[in-house]
Amino acid sequence: MGLMEWNATDLWIKEFQGLADGSLYFAQDIFGDQFCIRVDGIYHFNPETAQLDKLAPDLDGWARIVLDDYNLFTGYPLGKEWQQMHGRLAPGSRLLPKMPFVFGGEFSVENLYPFDAVTGMRFRGSIAVQTKDVPDGRQIRLRVVD
Numbered sequence: 001m002g003l004m005e006w007n008a009t010d011l012w013i014k015e016f017q018g019l020a021d022g023s024l025y026f027a028q029d030i031f032g033d034q035f036c037i038r039v040d041g042i043y044h045f046n047p048e049t050a051q052l053d054k055l056a057p058d059l060d061g062w063a064r065i066v067l068d069d070y071n072l073f074t075g076y077p078l079g080k081e082w083q084q085m086h087g088r089l090a091p092g093s094r095l096l097p098k099m100p101f102v103f104g105g106e107f108s109v110e111n112l113y114p115f116d117a118v119t120g121m122r123f124r125g126s127i128a129v130q131t132k133d134v135p136d137g138r139q140i141r142l143r144v145v146d
Contacts, residue, residue, distance in 0.1 A: 001092070003024075003026060006025055012118055013125075014125075015122045015129070016125040016128055016129060017125075017129050019050035019125075019128055019129065019132065020050060022038060024036055028117070029073060030075035030094060031075050031094055031097070032047060032120050033045065033046055033047060041055070041061075042055050042058065042062035046102075047128065048100050048102040049102055049131070049132075050125075050129075078108070078112065082109050085109060092117055092118075093114045093116060094114075094115060094117045095113070095114060095115075096123075096124075098112070100124070100127060
């Protein structure tokens with residue numbers, strides 16, 4: 001999928017109800033976490049929380065950071081382990097956690113399953129919107145809508 005298609009508001013961004021606006025999404029890791037360009041730099045966007053963390057002022061700085069710690073920023077170790085057990089991940093798919101990481105899901109192969117990248121972003125947009133104002137440690141009840 002191309003850059004323009006991935007950044008179309010009606011593809012997945014609208015599911016975040018404004019929490020994902022103002023960015024140009026250009027890359028993602030094995031879990032579908034996004035890397036994006038904003039006015040003041042390059043950011044990591046966590047789709048489960050819609051949290052943005054600034055990584056670098058420009059693309060060169062971002063590339064250096066990712067290459068220096070690619071295990072963290074790409075999910076390589078878990079992606080490799082999953083692939084050794086299950087084979088190649090289909091194009092357009094990402095590994096999503098069965099129990100979302102934000103809810104305490106483990107970073108383990110047993111907690112991962114392949115899922116369509118777009119559908120996964122939409123689903124996690126719903127999680128981010130429903131939990132954005134919930135304090136840490138509070139119990140929540142997620143509403144799942146088909």
